[in-house]
Amino acid sequence: MGIEELGKKATEVAGKVGEFAKDNADKVSEALKSEQAESISDKILDGAADLANKVTGGSHADKISEVRDNLDGKIGNE
Template identity: 60%
Template sequence: MAGFDDVTKKAQEFLKSDKVQDALKGEKAEEISDKILGGVADVANKVTGGKHADKIEGARDAADKKIGDQ
């Protein structure tokens, strides 16, 4: 599994790079992430019949705070 560990380590280093972090904080990232997170939340609510809407919304909000500029 050394090959997988190497790839994982390199991916983690890449994701921590300044360029990637800057891209995740931009207006375009915010726009795209809002669409994706909203879509995922909608699907999750449909699958669960809305029984966990509060938890799903909380998870969406937490993820949204990590991506974009708002």
Template identity: 55%
Template sequence: MGALDDAAKQAGDFINENKDKINEALKSEQAEGISDSVLDGVAGFAKKVTGGKFDEQIDGARDSVDGAIGNE
């Protein structure tokens, strides 16, 4: 087994052994704050690039993504 295969196996084992802790961390308030900041930045940039023509659609997409990855 090569070094890359070994590293991939170790990563997979780590994820399997710690999936509850990982899911908990992804649903934490800190993760929510980070995801909100990133999504706000992307949405703001998209609004600027489109000159405000698609603000409603951009906000809808932002909210859909936030609902899928956040805890709120």
């Protein structure tokens, strides 16, 4: 499969995902506010924040924490 074909397939899949999300907006919203989403998102956000702090030597820890908390408020139920 060439790059062009791969790009076309990716566009098709993205369109289908968008349609699914639109058709199931209530269910998607409910899933994003679930306890399971909270648990998973906390682990991912904590890992990303830790990595960002490691890469920056902690020099932007306050901003990283602020961004992490902002994102956490949008996903999960806490």
